[in-house]
Amino acid sequence: MSDNPYFLSRGSHATADEGRCAMEWVSYLAGEPHSDSPRCVSPVLMKFCIRLNDALGDERRQRLRPYLARTIGTREDGLDEHRAWLCVDWLVRVYAPAWLSLAGLDGAALRLQALPPILTVEIARCALADLDAARDAVQDAAWAAAGAVVGAATGTVVGAAAQAAAWAVAGAAARDAVQDAAGIAAGIAAGAAAEAAAWAAVGNSTGYAAGSAAGNALLPAVERLQDSAFELLDRMLPTVPVQLPAVEDAALVCGVSF
Numbered sequence: 666m667s668d669n670p671y672f673l674s675r676g677s678h679a680t681a682d683e684g685r686c687a688m689e690w691v692s693y694l695a696g697e698p699h700s701d702s703p704r705c706v707s708p709v710l711m712k713f714c715i716r717l718n719d720a721l722g723d724e725r726r727q728r729l730r731p732y733l734a735r736t737i738g739t740r741e742d743g744l745d746e747h748r749a750w751l752c753v754d755w756l757v758r759v760y761a762p763a764w765l766s767l768a769g770l771d772g773a774a775l776r777l778q779a780l781p782p783i784l785t786v787e788i789a790r791c792a793l794a795d796l797d798a799a800r801d802a803v804q805d806a807a808w809a810a811a812g813a814v815v816g817a818a819t820g821t822v823v824g825a826a827a828q829a830a831a832w833a834v835a836g837a838a839a840r841d842a843v844q845d846a847a848g849i850a851a852g853i854a855a856g857a858a859a860e861a862a863a864w865a866a867v868g869n870s871t872g873y874a875a876g877s878a879a880g881n882a883l884l885p886a887v888e889r890l891q892d893s894a895f896e897l898l899d900r901m902l903p904t905v906p907v908q909l910p911a912v913e914d915a916a917l918v919c920g921v922s923f
Contacts, residue, residue, distance in 0.1 A: 673726045675719050677701040687718040687729045695737050707739035709748040710901060717894060725888075728895060735902040747784075748901045753829045754783040755897045757792050761826040763890055764819040765799060773799040789830045796827040 674684035681689070681699050688711055692703040701715065714736065718726055762774035776795050783789050803820045 671730065673718060673729055675723070675726070687714045687726075687733060690730075691733050691736055694734055703737075705738055705740050706736045707742065707745050707748065709745045709752070710736050710739055710898075713752070713898060713901070717898070721891065725891060732895075732898055732902060735904075739903065742903075744901075750784045750833065751897060751901055753789060753833045755893070756826040756829050757783050757796065759893055759897075760890060761796070761799065761823050763886060764822040765803070767886055768803065768819040770799070770802050770819075773802045783830065783833075786834055789833045792830050793827065793834065796823060796830060799823050800827065 671690070672684070673687050673690065675686065677686060678684045678689060678699075678701075681693070685693065685699075686701055688701040688703055688706065689699060691706055691714075692698065692700045695703055695705045697703050697705065702711065706714075714729065714732075718729060721728075758778055758780055762777045765771070765774035765777070773795075777792070777799065780792055780795065781788055783792055800820070800823050803823055
């Protein structure tokens with residue numbers, strides 16, 4: 666726990682005395698009871714922030730603080746379907762290509778990057794064919810080209826992107842009133858799954874020392890993708906936060922401590 670009273674902690678907490686994660690701080694800022702499921706926040710944004718909060722280390726997690734007040738009032742604002750499409754687009758055209766390039770599969774990466782913004786069912790359906798081809802390429806070449814670490818991570822990431830695109834296509838084709846946006850947003854944290862797959866692969870083959878070296882080698886790419894995830898969050902949020910209720914230490918949490 667940090668000495669900073671406005672510190673974002675990993676995971677959920679039974680009481681505020683144990684700490685607060687991003688959404689528990691939002692509950693506080695909004696004047697709601699202590700909870701990591703504030704009633705005032707869009708389910709897509711909530712899932713996104715929870716997974717990002719828990720995937721980041723202590724220092725980088727604090728970068729979420731300036732965004733939190735902007736999530737207040739987003740529940741049922743009519744924008745969740747658009748947010749879901751933004752998540753799908755990011756997974757397919759930004760996140761998956763980054764890992765494909767790390768695996769030496771630049772052709773597959775460029776094909777995904779060249780897709781138009783994936784904001785409709787028709788485009789998502791076309792993207793599925795390119796994602797299937799990328800998965801085949803990973804199975805055929807990624808392990809040999811880049812080793813177990815990047816091979817495992819790339820396969821996990823491309824699979825998550827394909828699943829998100831398939832969910833988007835199926836939801837809209839069924840004319841659902843609301844897509845499973847929270848499920849799509851959960852795929853944003855595919856980095857955590859990819860990291861776990863990579864460490865498992867390394868641990869099974871060469872041991873902890875190699876795993877640590879591989880993790881360090883991937884760190885710059887991971888941090889660039891985390892930066893991109895913050896940019897995505899910014900695009901999913903209103904540009905101006907709502908007026909916050911009067912709460913204790915409001916000057917601290919809404920002022921220069923950001």
